Amino acid sequence: MSKYDYELITIGAGSGGVRASRLAGAYGAKVAIVEEIREGGTCVLRGCVPKKLMVYGSHVREELSDAKGYGWTVDSLKHNWRQMIEAKNVELDRLHGIYVNLLENANVERFHGRGMLVDKHTVAVSGQTITADRILIAVGGWPSTPTIPGIEYAISSNEAMELPDMPERIVIVGSGYIAVEFAGIFNSFGSKVDLAFRADKVLRGFDSDIRNTLTNEMMKKGINILSETLPVRIEKMANDFKVHLTNHETIDADQVLYATGRAPNTSGLGLAEVGVQLDENGAITVDEWNKSNVDSIYAIGDVTNRINLTPVAISEGRAFSETLYNNNPIKTDYIDVPSAVFSQPPIGSVGLSEHEAKESYKDIDVYLSSFRPMKYTMTSNTERGLQKLIVDRETQRVVGAHMIGVDAPEVIQGIGIAVKMKATKADFDATIGIHPTAAEEFVTMREKRLD
Numbered sequence: 142m143s144k145y146d147y148e149l150i151t152i153g154a155g156s157g158g159v160r161a162s163r164l165a166g167a168y169g170a171k172v173a174i175v176e177e178i179r180e181g182g183t184c185v186l187r188g189c190v191p192k193k194l195m196v197y198g199s200h201v202r203e204e205l206s207d208a209k210g211y212g213w214t215v216d217s218l219k220h221n222w223r224q225m226i227e228a229k230n231v232e233l234d235r236l237h238g239i240y241v242n243l244l245e246n247a248n249v250e251r252f253h254g255r256g257m258l259v260d261k262h263t264v265a266v267s268g269q270t271i272t273a274d275r276i277l278i279a280v281g282g283w284p285s286t287p288t289i290p291g292i293e294y295a296i297s298s299n300e301a302m303e304l305p306d307m308p309e310r311i312v313i314v315g316s317g318y319i320a321v322e323f324a325g326i327f328n329s330f331g332s333k334v335d336l337a338f339r340a341d342k343v344l345r346g347f348d349s350d351i352r353n354t355l356t357n358e359m360m361k362k363g364i365n366i367l368s369e370t371l372p373v374r375i376e377k378m379a380n381d382f383k384v385h386l387t388n389h390e391t392i393d394a395d396q397v398l399y400a401t402g403r404a405p406n407t408s409g410l411g412l413a414e415v416g417v418q419l420d421e422n423g424a425i426t427v428d429e430w431n432k433s434n435v436d437s438i439y440a441i442g443d444v445t446n447r448i449n450l451t452p453v454a455i456s457e458g459r460a461f462s463e464t465l466y467n468n469n470p471i472k473t474d475y476i477d478v479p480s481a482v483f484s485q486p487p488i489g490s491v492g493l494s495e496h497e498a499k500e501s502y503k504d505i506d507v508y509l510s511s512f513r514p515m516k517y518t519m520t521s522n523t524e525r526g527l528q529k530l531i532v533d534r535e536t537q538r539v540v541g542a543h544m545i546g547v548d549a550p551e552v553i554q555g556i557g558i559a560v561k562m563k564a565t566k567a568d569f570d571a572t573i574g575i576h577p578t579a580a581e582e583f584v585t586m587r588e589k590r591l592d
């Protein structure tokens with residue numbers, strides 16, 4: 142008889158924690174999972190899923206405008222924000238139910254409350270303690286905000302998707318993917334959007350041509366870009382807020398949304414008290430097998446601050462359970478992980494940016510195509526797209542592929558397979574395109590950019 146209540150306790154029932162727990166349970170382990178809010182985690186309940194639903198909803202306005210170019214008569218356009226939020230919440234309830242069923246079908250016992258480590262084998266939750274041979278931390282991240290006067294009046298992305306009414310004027314602070322996505326969402330629903338951030342361009346870390354194109358398109362759509370500018374104070378007025386900026390200007394707003402990054406949600410877990418090593422950002426330091434410096438404690442997902450993407454957390458969860466509970470040692474591969482930004486227009490990216498490629502290879506070739514999508518040629522929509530291939534000149538391997546424009550994330554998912562398989566430019570050139578599509582540009586670009 143085991144001296145512990147369980148073989149595994151997972152703290153955090155997001156995508157990674159659920160995947161690890163249900164696989165371990167399916168392989169015969171006795172598993173418990175602890176969740177503070179409800180099963181599903183950030184992506185399903187407070188992040189990528191509801192945000193993508195809002196992106197879909199916001200696109201309708203532009204689609205209806207474009208419809209006129211195709212002969213449609215569109216009258217009495219009106220949007221009911223509260224109806225959308227209610228419909229979104231119904232869908233999230235459905236997804237939450239799926240996650241609960243997945244756990245129950247794998248015989249995983251559920252505990253609700255914030256789990257806290259008592260020692261390296263014991264977790265306290267809701268007034269009781271439970272023990273396990275191993276503990277997996279999968280609590281994800283949480284929005285972080287600076288300390289400025291009036292910051293208590295600001296909201297995060299969590300609250301942005303629960304607003305009872307659409308703000309007529311909103312100031313969004315940040316330049317990462319969450320900030321630009323919400324800027325597009327609120328702008329398309331009709332809000333006046335001011336986007337303020339510290340950097341000179343949006344989306345630090347992405348390819349420069351993609352960053353420049355997105356900035357231009359956001360400005361064309363009416364978003365006010367305030368680069369190298371940050372709020373220094375948020376002042377509460379009678380019916381709204383006055384945002385004081387570093388450039389000594391002020392902006393009147395109905396809401397102030399901070400999207401300035403997320404921090405590992407490790408506070409109050411008792412990690413330091415039991416000797417778990419954390420980095421300077423509060424992330425749990427783990428090895429290639431997801432193990433911390435404490436031999437019984439593991440961690441996956443955003444709480445480790447490696448690549449903060451839901452599919453990566455799911456991959457780490459699978460690797461953890463396959464290795465420890467199915468005698469099948471596997472590691473997550475972090476090379477050439479595709480990513481997407483559901484901005485307006487959207488972005489898909491895999492591999493190295495041009496800047497990164499220049500640092501990694503002696504010489505590179507760049508292939509670039511910029512055009513107005515065929516979808517818009519009969520409309521007044523002036524949005525342009527851009528596609529880019531980066532090639533190692535010596536081996537002719539495609540080391541980076543980037544796209545901004547209609548269906549970019551869908552296109553890059555397929556291109557990501559080719560980049561992962563180390564396809565060469567000749568492999569791309571030998572592939573016959575699907576016409577007429579934007580995707581065919583990736584296999585028809587023949588002229589190198591002249592630097």
